[in-house]
Amino acid sequence: MDVKSAFLNCFINEEVYVEQPPDFEDPKFPNHVFKLTKALYGLKQAPRAWYERISNFLVEKGKVDTTLFIKSNGKDILVVQIYVDDIIFGSTNELLCQDFSKLIQGEFEMSMMGELSFFLGLKIKQIKDGIFIYQAKYIKDMLKKFDLEHVKPQATPMSSSIKLDKDERGKCVDSKRYHSIVGSLLYLTSSRPDIMFSVCLCARFQASPRxxxxxxVKRIFRYLRDTLCLGLWYPRYSSFNQFLGSMLVSWFSKKQNSVALSTTESEYTSLGSCCAQVLWMQKQLLDYGVRVDIIPLRCDNTSAICLTKNPIQHSRTKHIEIRHHLIRDHVLKKDVVLEYVDTLNQLGDIFIKPLDKEHFWTFRRELSLTSHS
Incomplete structure (x- = not known):
């Protein structure tokens, strides 16, 4: 649903005065100003005031996490997501959806948009067996925008032998065009984790692109042209984890801002970041009535796994910042359990390095990326 004139529904706490609009001056008091009791479009306070109004209304009906509201009714739940003046909602019970629709339309003037099928560039295909999310139209628009519609297709987004650096002696290119391309690709990673590493690597050189x-970057577009309809498939029945069953629900790829003295330390630092993310997800799942006691984390470095089980500080570990020892504390508490996975089956490699076609396609399939056909 879409809220009509959303910002006009909100109240403001500050004293704000505005001049009388041209051609609408009060003939008796042409030099007076108006004191606002409600927000207007263009007012800096308007977005915050609108969120406060809608959140105060919804928080009385359920739990809240920034823009996500949840209401439980026995075994059924209603989930409401707010994006400025657009509202997405769904439930395990259709009656809860109907009740919510009546409730909110009684408070605000609304336009009902029907079942969710397209939102912020994401195409959502809902069928009996599950939900498929992809961005085929967005990719087509990008190819057209950057005049890359007729490029030759590629099997992978980046060659496994490539080594990108600053290339200070290379030929400079239009930085604005490069920024626009990279920015468009970064948004695409919301449904295409297979290009996450390639896009993030190219994004490092926006200051002085060569x-x-x-x-x-064009190689990524050549890959996308050949995989327009790839997207994330979420079957109806599945268990929960950082993978929701076999489906990826959280991914992250970022160059570390700390210097590691060994691969063990590097892996240990990454495990700490991953642990923090899954613990946050564990708490979020409680709002949905799902309790996960022991979370499996997979690592391909046996030394890093041993380090999490050893509470004794020694010369090789004493320089590691305390915040990275989060993983050790939670292993001891048995909140998480570390499992060894060999390098050939380390799914996380698709986010940290360019891969050959065989490994890339295998990992892509395991990420639950498939064609909507």
């Missing part, structure tokens, strides 16, 4: 960087 021809070699532009060639790498």
């Amino acid at each position: 021809e070699s960087h532009l060639i790498a």
Whole structure:
């Protein structure tokens, strides 16, 4: 649903005065100003005041996490997501949806948009067996925008032998165009984790892009042209984890801002970041009535796994910042359990390095990326 004139529904606490609009001056008091009791479009306080109004209304009906509201009714739940003046809601019981629709339309003037099928560039295909999310139209628009509709397709977004660097001696390219391309690709990673590493690597060189960087970016588009309809498939029945059953629900790829003295330390630091993320997800799942006691984390470095089980500080570990020892504390508490996975089956490699076609396609399939056909 869409809220009509959303910002006009909110109240403001500050004293704000506005001049009388041209041609609408009060003939008796032409030099007076108006004191606002409600927000207007263009007012800096308007977005915050609108969120406060809608959140105060909804929080009386359920739990809240920033813009996500949840209401439980026995075994059924109602989930409401707010994006400025757009509201997405769904439930395990259709009657809860109907009740919510009546409730909120009684408070605000609304336009009912029907079943969710397209939102913020994401195409949502709902069928009996599950939900498929992809961005085929968005990719087509990008290819057209950057005049790359007729490029030759590629099997992977980046060559496994490529090594991108600053290339200071390389030929400079239009930085504005490069920024626009990278920005468009970054948004695409919301449904295409298979290009996450390639896009993030190219994004590092936005300060001074060179021809070699532009060639790498175009390679990503050549891959996308051949995989327009790939997207994330979420079957109806599945268990929960960082993977929701076999489906990826959280992914992250970022160059570390700390210097590690060994691969063990690097892996240990990454495990700490991953642990923090899954613990946050564990708490979020409680709002949905799902309790996960022991979370499995997979690592391909046996030394890093041993480090999490050893509470004794020694010369090789004493320089590691305390915040990275989060993983050790939670292993001891048995909140998480570390499992060894060999390098050939380390799914996380798709987020940290360019892979050959065989491994890339295997990992892509395991991420539950498939074609909507």
